[in-house]
Amino acid sequence: MGAWVRRILVTGGAGFIGSALCRQLVAGRVERVVNVDKLTYAGNLDSLRTVEGQPNYVHYNVDIGDEGAILDIMRRENIDAVMHLAAESHVDRSIDGPDVFIETNVVGTVRLLNAALAYWRGLAAPAHERFRFLHVSTDEVFGDLPLDGGVFTEGTAYAPSSPYAASKAAADHFVRAWHHTYGLPVLLSNCSNNYGPYHFPEKLIPLTIINALEEKPLPVYGTGANVRDWLHVEDHARALARIVSHGRPGESYNIGARAERSNLAVVTAICDHLDACRPRGRGRRHSDLITFVTDRPGHDRRYAIDPTKIERDLGWSPNIGFDEGLKATVDWYLANRWWWEPIRRERYCGLRLGERQRRLA
Structure with a gap:
């Protein structure tokens, strides 16, 4: 982290990626990490238990x-920088009800941009020069690739397939427009599929792990040939x-x-690791x-990302190999039932976790 980035506002900091970012920033001794999260169903303050009470962390339910x-x-x-991760992100939910994706991912982003622009314009030098707005997006805005080749680059044309991807693509365009029209110093990132601890149980990897532990069917779409x-x-x-x-x-x-894998290969790898460490009998x-x-x-x-630009220009590369990371993720879910069991329980009794947390706040 550059020395100038002292006070960071993270939107969606109680979500999967946002909470990982907050935990990392707080541990990295950023002067102030400001988490803005309204705690929808996927926002979980339990994911931030390790940073609660730290002097350089605060949460706003906004x-x-x-x-x-x-x-x-x-x-x-x-604030020195905004890192915008707040979003509705589940493709299946976007197919069933796209309106909330438009409201959060498009309208919400535009309103956040308006606030950031007003704030930035009011800053005096040198704070005005160092302010940044990072918009975190997805590779799904690019559509899909054939199974036998091709990769997404920063220059790949947008071709979103789902309402979720379309809402993120629209948000990306608005972010760029605020840069070109108003000069707001924005940055954008488009990432591939994430996995790891604290992942909401409706996603493929945690759903597979938990269903396997509960002796429930492990659903795989189609033939499982889709690659991520x-x-x-x-x-x-x-x-x-x-x-x-x-x-x-x-x-x-x-x-x-x-780290491309078919969905079936991912599910099978989870099963193999569970067979080794938690056999069914x-x-x-x-x-x-x-x-x-x-x-x-x-x-x-x-989906397949070409990360050459960030590797070359910013010196970043991944530290965690997929096979190692997947096994560690399975082990985390085995050891941390306290985190996911309440989510499963409340989901099936019709109470959304975020609604409970808002009432308790």
């Missing part, structure tokens, strides 16, 4: 769409810190680990639980 409140926080906290490039969330957090402190305003950076294998289900509409075939 919606990014509330321009006035966000601007007030920026001014009160003397897997990036450990801690490597992603390091990349984001590098971009905000050393990236060039107006530039975008693709973040990937060159009576000769049964966890892979016997794999169940192929009807493919979701518009399911992208393959």
Whole structure:
């Protein structure tokens, strides 16, 4: 982290990637980490238990769409940089109900940009020159690739397939527009699929782990041939810190680990590790639980990131190999039932975790 980046506002800091970023920034002794998260269903303050009470960390239960409140926080906290991760991110949910994705990912981002622009314009030198706005996006804005070749680069044309991807693509365009029209010093990142600890249980890897532990079917879309490039969330957090402190305003950076795996290969690897460390008994294998289900509409075939630019220009590269990281992730879920069991319990009794936390706040 550059010496000038002392006070950082992280939106969506109670989510999967946001909480990993907050934990890393706080441990890195950033002067002030300001987490703005309104605690929707996927926001979980338990993911930040290790930083609660630290003098350089604070959480505000505020919606990014509330321009006035966000601007007030920026001014009160003397923010040097905004790292914008708050988003609705689950593709299946976007297919069932796209409106909330438009409201949060598009409208919310525009309102956050407005607040950041007003704040930036009011800064005196040198704070005005050093301010940055990092927008964290996804490789899904590029659409998909054939199974037999090709990679996404920063110059790949946008071709989103799902309502989620379309909402993130729209947000990316607005961020660039605020740079070109108003001069706001923005940075963008587009990452591949993340995995690791504290991942919400509806996503592929944690869902597979937990269902396997509970002897439930392990759903795999179609034939499981869809391919993703897997990036450990801690490597992603390091990349984001590098971009905000050393990236060039107006530039975008693709973040990937060159770790392509088919969905079926990922699920099978989880099963194999569980067979070794938590066998089912009576000769049964966890892979016997794999169940192929009807493919979701518009399911992208393959994502693959070319991270050459961030490696070359910013000196970042992933530290955690996929096989090592996946085994460690499985082990984390085995050892941390306290974190995921309440989520599973409340999800199935119809109470969203974020709603409970807002009532207790």
